[in-house]
Amino acid sequence: xxxxxxxxxxxxxxxxxxxxxxxxxxxxxxxxxxxQGARLVVLQELHDSLYFxxxxxxxxxxxxxPIPGPATDFxxxxxxxxxVVLVTSLFEKRAAGLYHNTAVVFEKDGSIAGKYRKMHIxxxxxxxxxxxxxxxxxxxxxxxxxxxKLGLLVCWDQWYPEAARLMALAxxxxxxYPTAIGWESSDTADEKQRQLDAWITVQRGHAIANGLPLxxxxxxxxxxxxxxxxxxxxFWGNSFVCGPQGEFLHQAAAGEEEIIxxxxxxxRGEQVRRWWPFLRDxxxxxxxxxxxxxxx
Numbered sequence: 001x002x003x004x005x006x007x008x009x010x011x012x013x014x015x016x017x018x019x020x021x022x023x024x025x026x027x028x029x030x031x032x033x034x035x036q037g038a039r040l041v042v043l044q045e046l047h048d049s050l051y052f053x054x055x056x057x058x059x060x061x062x063x064x065x066p067i068p069g070p071a072t073d074f075x076x077x078x079x080x081x082x083x084v085v086l087v088t089s090l091f092e093k094r095a096a097g098l099y100h101n102t103a104v105v106f107e108k109d110g111s112i113a114g115k116y117r118k119m120h121i122x123x124x125x126x127x128x129x130x131x132x133x134x135x136x137x138x139x140x141x142x143x144x145x146x147x148x149k150l151g152l153l154v155c156w157d158q159w160y161p162e163a164a165r166l167m168a169l170a171x172x173x174x175x176x177y178p179t180a181i182g183w184e185s186s187d188t189a190d191e192k193q194r195q196l197d198a199w200i201t202v203q204r205g206h207a208i209a210n211g212l213p214l215x216x217x218x219x220x221x222x223x224x225x226x227x228x229x230x231x232x233x234x235f236w237g238n239s240f241v242c243g244p245q246g247e248f249l250h251q252a253a254a255g256e257e258e259i260i261x262x263x264x265x266x267x268r269g270e271q272v273r274r275w276w277p278f279l280r281d282x283x284x285x286x287x288x289x290x291x292x293x294x295x296x
Contacts, residue, residue: 004267006147006174009033009041009084010260012239012252014221019048019063027078029259034082036261039108040147042087044217044239045155045180046101049091051219051235055227056131064093067115072104080110085145087152089178091132092117101133103152103178105143114143118154119163126184126225126233129156140166148173148266151212155179158203158216162290168210168279173266175206179218182235196236196254204246211244211273213264220255244272 011029015022026047033041046052048071052060065071071090079086085108092102101118117136121129140163142149151172157163158177167175181199183192207214220237240251241262252258273279289295 004265006264006266007037007039008215008241008262008264009036009038010215010217010239010241010250010252010262011041011043012217012220012237012260013044013047013257015047015050015219015223017050022048023074030078030082030084030086032259033261034084038084038261040085040087040145040150041082042176042215042217043089043178044219045089045178046091047089047178047219050223051180051233053129053132054126054223054225054230054233056128057226060132061093061099064091064099066094067092067102067104068112069093072106072112075104076106076110076112079106079108083108085113085147085150087150087176087178089154094134098134099132100136101129101154102136103154105145105150105152107145113145114141114152116141116143116152116154118157120156120160122156126230140170142167142170142172151175153177155181158199158206161206161209164206164210168212172210172212173269174264175203175210175212175214177203177214177216179216179239180235181218182233184233185231192236196238199236200238200240204242207242207244208246209278211269211276211278213244213249213266213269214242216240220252220257244269 075088086106088104092100104115105113107113119136123130151167217239219235222234224232237254241249250260250262
């Protein structure tokens with residue numbers, strides 16, 4: 001029987017404009033996670049570079065790479081060397097003029113276990129992702145690995161209960177969200193707290209509603225706005241792991257680089273689902289209107 005206790009590592013860090021430096025820093029963090037017993041390591045969203053979506057600049061497409069390509073070669077070797085299942089987040093060049101925000105999972109032997117293309121793409125001030133990313137077309141399908149079926153979603157996906165539910169219905173054993181989210185400096189302290197609380201609460205809700213553990217890994221540190229029109233983004237960190245009742249297992253600080261090592265009991269989810277059989281009591285025959293944009 002597969003060991004139900006899964007030790008996971010989360011790497012919350014600052015980024016620079018030096019891709020090689022960012023990758024080397026992550027490689028050291030992944031090795032540290034593996035040294036502390038992690039069998040699954042999860043990285044934050046678009047971890048190889050600065051968060052370039054603060055502005056719309058066609059030159060930023062030069063950051064994208066094909067899959068497979070140099071980035072996947074690098075992380076495949078890191079996964080193989082450390083014998084971990086590794087969740088990465090890359091800027092994918094699928095073809096000229098066609099790009100995705102793509103999470104790639106590597107098996108512990110370095111092979112690509114699967115990938116997920118971000119489905120929900122935001123277009124907010126300082127988060128101009130629709131300029132860069134085509135919505136994903138791979139659906140909400142868990143990625144099978146040696147440590148379990150990973151329900152992998154990315155950042156803006158985390159606000160949509162439908163995405164988490166579809167991953168759960170397809171057999172996901174863990175929900176995972178690589179993320180890049182933070183504060184704009186003009187927001188008041190109260191508004192900043194409300195945003196952070198909402199981000200944490202909605203994801204804990206996905207864990208509870210689906211009876212699954214959840215991993216969210218966010219960036220930290222300040223990244224300036226290249227245009228100078230805003231004061232940039234202060235990424236709020238707070239990466240966390242919670243159990244199937246939304247209980248915190250570990251939570252990182254806001255403004256600090258941090259590596260989290262956490263043990264997840266995969267068997268607990270089944271027991272929670274026996275107590276709270278939400279999937280049993282769904283009224284699927286009455287949910288057809290969910291496919292409508294709005295009910296007038």
